[in-house]
Amino acid sequence: MVLAFVGVVLCSLVSMITYQQVKQHLSEQIINDVSQLGEKLDAQLSRYSQVPQVLANDPRLQFILTQTHTATSTQGTKTNQLLESWANTLGADVLYLINTQGETLAASNWQSETSFVGQNYSYRPYFIQAMAGATGQYFALGVSSDKRGYYFSAPVYQQDRIIGVLALKVDLSLIEDIWDYDQVDYAIVDQHGIIFYSSEASWLYRALIQLPDNLKQQIIASRQYGNAPLSSISKHSLLNDFKQRDIAHITHPTSEITTSMLVSTHEMAEAGWAIYGFSPINTAYQYVIQAVMIFTVFYLLLCLAIVSWMQTSFAQRQLALLNDKLEQLVIERTRNLMETNQALRDTIHQYELTQAELKQAHSELIQAAKLAMLGELSASINHEINQPLAAMRTYAENSRKLLAKERYEAVAGNIDEIISLNQMIADIIARFKVFARKTTDNNNRTVVADSIRSATSLLRNKLIKHGVILRVAELPPHLVVNIDAVQFEQVLINLLHNAIQALDDAHPPQIGVDFVTTAETVAIHIWDNGPGLDDELKNKIFNPFYTSKPDGLGLGLTISRRIIDAFAGTITVENHSGGGCEFIISLPRSNEEGQ
DSSP states (O other): OHHHHHHHHHHHHHHHHHHHHHHHHHHHHHHHHHHHHHHHHHHHHHTTTTHHHHHTTOTHHHHHHHSOOOTTSHHHHHHHHHHHHHHHHHTOSEEEEEETTSBEEEETTTTSTTOOTTOBOTTSHHHHHHHTTSOEEEEEEOTTTOOEEEEEEEEEEETTEEEEEEEEEEETTHHHHHOOOTTOEEEEEOTTOBEEEESSGGGTTOBSSOOOHHHHHHHHHTTTTTTOOOOBSSSOOOHHHHHTOSEEEEEOTTTOOEEEEEEEEEEETTTTEEEEEEEETHHHHHHHHHHHHHHHHHHHHHHHHHHHHHHHHHHHHHHHHHHHTSOHHHHHHHHHHHHHHHHHHHHHHHHHHHHHHHHHHHHHHHHHHHHHHHHHHHHHHHHHHHHHHHHHHHHHHHHHHHHHTTOHHHHHHHHHHHHHHHHHHHHHHHTGGGGGSOOOOOOOOEEHHHHHHHHHHHTHHHHHHTTOEEEEOOOOTTOEESSOHHHHHHHHHHHHHHHHHTTTTOSSOEEEEEEEEOSSEEEEEEEEOSOOOOHHHHHHTTSTTOOSSTTOOSOHHHHHHHHHHHTTOEEEEEEOTTSSEEEEEEEEBOSSOOO
């Protein structure tokens, strides 16, 4: 009875611990998945957010808005063709031009059966926002196409007067292309909790909560979601109450079956949406059952061992009683022998337990080291490719402006830079393994001048934006050091970027690059006239995950030091003689001159 009671208590404890651990793991998985979806969706929408405002400045749009033209007139046809060309270039669903009465005068889909030409959108919020002089954003079902889309709009001005609205529709079917998580269902909802996109088709145009009747009628009248009934999939009546729960009871509309599901939320503040991730809690119960079954088998085996041991002990005691009737001397000697034997068994058993504990501790230490390194490498990849990605985005945004001005050669140049940066990211990922070990490759040769030019060109716009004066000493054209070019440029970019961020309060902000060469080494000095570093920061600045920035990872300088160390170089930080701080990179000089 005692063993049974202890078994029940231990089973309950195992089930509770397993349930909590599995629940925490599933919650973290959902949070990670919906956060990645939100980041990808934000990135996709941000590509189009400024497009209407830029294109609205094109003077060719003013002719059809200020003159009496129809969609079938020569001027109307030219405008339709212009919008069609823009839409094809941007990869947008539809671009269309609306007059001040809300009537669509031209559209990129003018030849389609679902053409927007002639449709009146004066009731749409994005039209009202643009007519008020602001840029508009709005999600709705298309009146003509019945397709889900996100709308961006901007006013078209003639001098200081608004004469129309240019609108862009983005087809949100792109969400299906960027979602690749089979174990988690997602639902994208608006500010009222209405699901307008989901991996579960039966949830579409239903609400997470029970909406008030007056709000339902208002949304239905706006035709934002067509004629959808907007029924709810839960019993909650307040959206904030639903957000605060980690487990929700969801009723499937088709089967009317209620399922308990783990819930996580990712807010998309700019779009005014929220992404909810759902995973059935039944998954946790399956793991609990498996854990209880394994423990039960183990406990039964343990109980059998205890019972067997008790029976053996009982038999030994009986044998001792029988032996008591024998000669006293034999009994005494037998007792001594049994005690000695028991002590030996206890010693052997204790030794075996000690060996098992040592082996387990060794395995856990190895596993902890592996997990720590995995976490550091994962964060490092994200940090290292972030700067080239930022540069690619800068070139892409600049290309969009140049494209509107029809400066195609400049656009082509930017595209070449983007391709180059893309290759740089590929090279960074391919070489990332060398960050964790000392390299033995002696064939890496880099021209210092080329790396300096590449690093400063990537940061040119940021330097200009912050008004930084860059003072680069004369670059020796044939000065070569033994280091991989891509990794060397990453170190330079990281140091220059840190210097720019340190110059917010400097007047005027300055960054300098100097060189000191010997027959065997080359020292590159990168300095700024910022606030500098105290002794405590100098001692900690190269430590992993140490940062003084509120949003920093604390890995940039750590990775930079690993790169320089891998190529038998050194990187140090000192106070600059003119104020600020100065990083010194010392690398072995190649015995072959650059060509």
